[in-house]
Amino acid sequence: MSLTRPGRTITSPSRARPVSRRARRGSTWLVPAALVALAFVPVLAGSSRLVEQAGGPQLLPLPARLDDPSPVPLVVHIVSVIVYAVLGAFQFSAGIRRRRIGWHRAAGRLLVVVGLVVAMSALWLTLVFPRSSGGDLLHVFRLLAASGMAASLVLGVAAVVRRDVPRHRAWMIRAYALALGAGTQVLTVGLGEVVFGDSDLDVALQQGAAWAINLAVAEWLIRRRTTRRRPARRAALEAAVRAAST
Secondary structure (H helix, E strand, O other): OEEEEOOEEEEOHHHOOOOOHHHHHHHHHHHHHHHHHHHHHHHHHHHHHHHHHOOOOOOOOOOHHHOOOOOHHHHHHHHHHHHHHHHHHHHHOHHHHHHOHHHHHHHHHHHHHHHHHHHHHHHHHHHHOOOOOOHHHHHHHHHHHHHHHHHHHHHHHHHHHOOOHHHHHHHHHHHHHHHOHHHHHHHHHHHHHHHOOOOHHHHHHHHHHHHHHHHHHHHHHHHHHHHHHHHHHHHHHHHHHHHHHO
């Protein structure tokens, strides 16, 4: 029910629909839980590699590109990816951002450093380690993904320094989407090898498709946020104009 007066419309309080505490709690944890679930298989595989590097049993087959006398770059990459994937998921909870802004900012600073370690170690592994299946095309895809992630983090920091929060969020969403490529590759490679095969070109396209899917979803979310903000800004501007004219 709404009461109309000249120049304004007032919504009756009896028609308001308060959001229940259970609904708010569910929305707070839904996105982080989904992102952690997407990262679960890569995190599990990375943890298995760490067990092997610590002298434990070999739990996974060892690709040729990881058969390197120095395990340090690999260990650094795996640890940083696990931290970035799991901790970064909670940065996308609107409830946490609203109620624990201090935690969000502190975690964000840590994640920028960890994310840059992820990107730089990925570049190192791509450039220095022997190439695996996927050939030159996959090599280029990996270079682009790691470079794009690093650039997104830097641009995200530059945006928040300028207090441009929407652009900061957009770049951080892109960085996380690129970092979580391995999670989507579980699906694209698993299904792709069954349907198309496992030639170098097939493997490269299957893994590249995962980064493309993640970026497409990220851009959709960014555009969706922008579209939702425009009506609110327009309404606020109209309200300010009406208030100034009375």
